Amino acid sequence: MTSLTTEEPTTGKSWARPASTASGPHPSHRDDLAARRTTACVWGLGHIGWSTVEALRTEGVAVVGYDLDPDRAEERRALAAGPGGPALQVTSDQADALAEDIAVHFVAVPTEREAEPFTGALVDVFAAIVAATAARRPERPPLVIVESTLTPGTVEDLLLPMITTAGLEPDRDLLLALAPRRDWFLAEGYGLRDLDRIYCGIGERSADAAREVLGLMCDTLHRAPSHVEGELVKCVENAYRHVEITLANQLSLAYPHVDMVEVLRLAGTKWNIGTFHPSFGTGGYCIPLSSRYLLRGAADAAELSLLSEAVETDMRMRSLVADAVAARGPVLVLGLAYKGGIKVATLSPTVRITEELRRLGVPVSVHDPMYRTEEIDALLGDGTAPTDLARAVREAATVLVVPDHPEFRAEPYLSLLDEPRAEPLLVLDNHGVWADRPWAGHVVYRRAGGASWLVVPAIGSADPR
Template identity: 30%
Template sequence: MTKNTIANDLLYGRKKICFFGIGYIGFTSAIAYASKGVKVLAYDIEPTRVELFREGKTSVPNLREWLGFDPTVLARHGLLDATTDWQDLIVPENNVFVVAVPTEKNGFPFKDYVMDVLEKIATTKTKHPLILIESTISMNFLPDIIYPILCRGLGLGNFSVGVIPRRDWFDEDSSHTLKNMPRVVGVDNDTMREEIENIVRIVSPDVRRASSCKIACLTKQVENCIRMIEIGTAIQLSNAYPRTGMLEALNLAGQKWNIPTLFGSCRVSGYCLNIAPLYLQLSAEHPEELTLLSAALQTNDNQPAIVAQAIANRGVKKVLILGLSYKADVPVWTESPSIQLSKNLEHLGIETRVHDPYFSAQIIKEKCGIEGVEGDFLQLIPDYDAIVLISGHREYKSIPKTSLLNAMKNTKLIIDNDGSWDRIDFGVIEYQRIGTPGWRGE
C-alpha cells in the first residue's frame, strides 16, 4: 500500500498539479510532471498557447528535441489540460500550485505578474494549498509581497510556500536537465517541508535543501551573479587587450582545473544572467559592497557600443546582423545583443538590418527599432560589407561552406559572437571574434 502523501496523490492521479504560466519554464516543468504520470492543469493568458498545450505542443521550435521525446503522447493519455480561465484551477480538490510567470519586463525586475497570480491563488477554498515558486524572485518578495497577499486571502498558517528555482535551460549537454541537475528547494514551513520536497523529487530527484525560502532565492541569484562577473571579466580582458589575442589566453586559462573556459562576447543576454543580479542588488543589506557585480553589469551594458565602434573603425557602410535570439535555435530575444548593437550601429551612420529565421521582419523591427529582413540569408549577404553572427542557429551553421563563401563576394568583415564559423577559412575576408588579435580595428 502506498504512503498517503501529496506526491503520491499526484503520481496516482488522485490530484492534479496546477501551473500558472506555460511559457518556456512553465511548459517544460509541466511536461516533466506529466511524463511521470501526473495530471496537469495549466492557466495562461494566451489562448493559442493554451490550445497548443492541450495537444502537448508549443510554438517554441526544437523544444521536442530538447525534451527528448514527443509530448503529444501525454495529451493522448489525458494528462494535459489548460485554460484561459484561472478560476478553473482554484477549486477545492486542487492544492498544489506552481508559479512560473515572467519576473522581468524591458530588462528590469517586474513583480506585477507574480502579484497577480498570488492574488488569484489566495482566493482558493482548498485546505492548506502549497504554492511552489519557479519564477526568479528577490528574497524581499517573500515578506513584502508574497506572504502579505497570501495571508490576506488565506489566513496566517493556512498555506505553505516553496521556492524551487530552475537551473537548467535549453542546453545541448544532456547532464544539464531538470531530471539530472541538483535542485535547490527552500520551504519556510517545517511541517510541509518534506511534502514539498517530495513533489519536486517527482521531476528532480536530487533535491538540495535550503534552510529557508530566502536562501533558495539567494542561491539562484548568487549563481547568476558569479556567472555574470566571470563573463564580465572575460569581456573586460578582451577589451583591454585588443591587439594581443586575449581569446587564446582565456581558452588556455580555462584548461586549468579550477577556471571555467570563458570568451568575450557582444553582450550577455537572456532572462537570468541579466535579471537575477539586479534582484541581488535590490535585496542586499549593503548594496554598495557589490562593486564587482556593478562593474560587470556596466561592462555588459557598454559592450554593444564598443563592438559597434570596432565595426565603424573599418569604414563599414552596411551591416547584416544574423540572429535576434540570444540562444541558438530558440526564439528568445530578451536582452539580445542585437537590440542595442543595431541601435549603436545606426547611431554611427551605418545602415543595419537584422535577420533571424525564428522572427518576422515586423517583430524584429518592434524589438530592435530598425528594419528586419526575411528570407534566405545567403541571398541577403551580398548586399552588405560586414556580417555580425550573433546566434548560432542551425540555418547559419549547417550551410555548405562553398555556398557561404560564394555569397560573401562583397564581404569585408565578419564578427562571430560565439565562434560558430571559426573552422571556416574565409581567405581575404577579415574574420574576428571578440578577443582575437586586432578585433577592435585600432
C-alpha cells in the same frame, strides 16, 4: 546518485514516503498527484514552465498549463496535441488555472522587464491563488512552488503579506516553497532529473510538501534553511558567472591585440578555473539579471561594487560592437535569440546592438531561423526582418553572428557568405560558430575576444591588422 548534503536522493521511479505516513488517512500532495486524484497547474508556458509541464506528464500527473498570452497558449496546445498520455489542458482562462481539483501550483512567470527585476506578473499570479484559497478554505492547503528567480526580499516583503492580508496563515492555510531552476534544455545530462536542485519553504510543512512533489521530477534535492537563503542561492550562483564573464570581456578590452580567447582557454586547463569567453554581452533570464536582483535586494548595494561593474560592462559591450561596425555601412545580424538552439530573445545582445545601430543611422536587418518574420518585426520594429536573405547578405557590409544556432553551420548561410564581392565583408562572430572555417579573400573574419576583434577595416581600406 549521492547527494552532496545529508539529504537522501529522491527519484520519481522508486522514492516513497515513509510507510507510516503514506498509509495514513491524509495522502500527501505527491500521492494525490501520482494517483491523479488532483491536478497540477503550471503558470507561465515559456521554456521553464513548459519543461515543468513535460516533466510532470512524464510522471503521469494531470496538468493544466496557463499562459496569459493566447498566442503562446495556442502554440503550446498544438505541441501537446496527440493521443494518449496524462491529461493536459492548455489555457489562457485564469478560471481553469484555479479549478478546485488543482492542489499544486508551479509558478514560472518572468520576473524581469526591460532588463530590470519586475514582480508584476508574479504578484498577479500569486494574488489570484491566494484569493481562490481564501474563498474556498480547502481542507488541504494548496502548495505553491515558485520556480522563477526572485529578487531577495520578495517573499518577506510581497508574498507573505498577501497571505496574511487575505486572512490566511502562512504554512498552514497556504503552503509556499521556492525551487528556482538550474537545468539547461540543450545538453544531455543537464535536465531536471539530472542536476541537484535547491528548494526551501516558508515553514516546515511547505518545505516537506515541496520535497515530496519535486521528488517526482528531481533525483537530488537540497533544502535551504529558510526562504531568505533560498531566494539568494540562484542569484548568487549566476552572479559568480556574470563576474567571470565580465572579467573575460574586460581582459579582451585591456589587451586588444592579444588573442584572449586562447589565453582564457589555456587558463581554463587549470583544475579549479572555468573557461569563459569574451562576447557581445550576456543574455537570457539568468546571468545578466542575477547581479541586478542582488543589487536590488541588498541591504547595502554599495558593497557589491563588482556586480555594479559587471552590469555596466555587460551592457557596454553591445555599444562597443555597434560603434565598431557602424562606419562600414549596412549590417545584417544573424540571430535574435540570445543562445543557439533556443527561442528566447530576453536581453539578447541583438536587441541593444540593433537599437544602437539605428541611433547611429546605420541600416540594420535581423534574421533568425527560429523566428518568423512577423515575430522579429514585432520585437525590433517593422521591416527589421529581411524578406530576401540572399539580398540582405549581398547588401551588408558587416554580418554579426550572435547566437550559435546549428543552422548557421550549413546552407544557405555558408554559400551566401562565399559569394564574391568588390568590397570586403566583415564577419564578427560572437561564439566562434565559424572559427575553424577557411574564408575567401573577400571576407574579413573576427571572433569576439580574438586579437583586435573590435578594430575593424573601413570600407575601401585594408585590414588594420
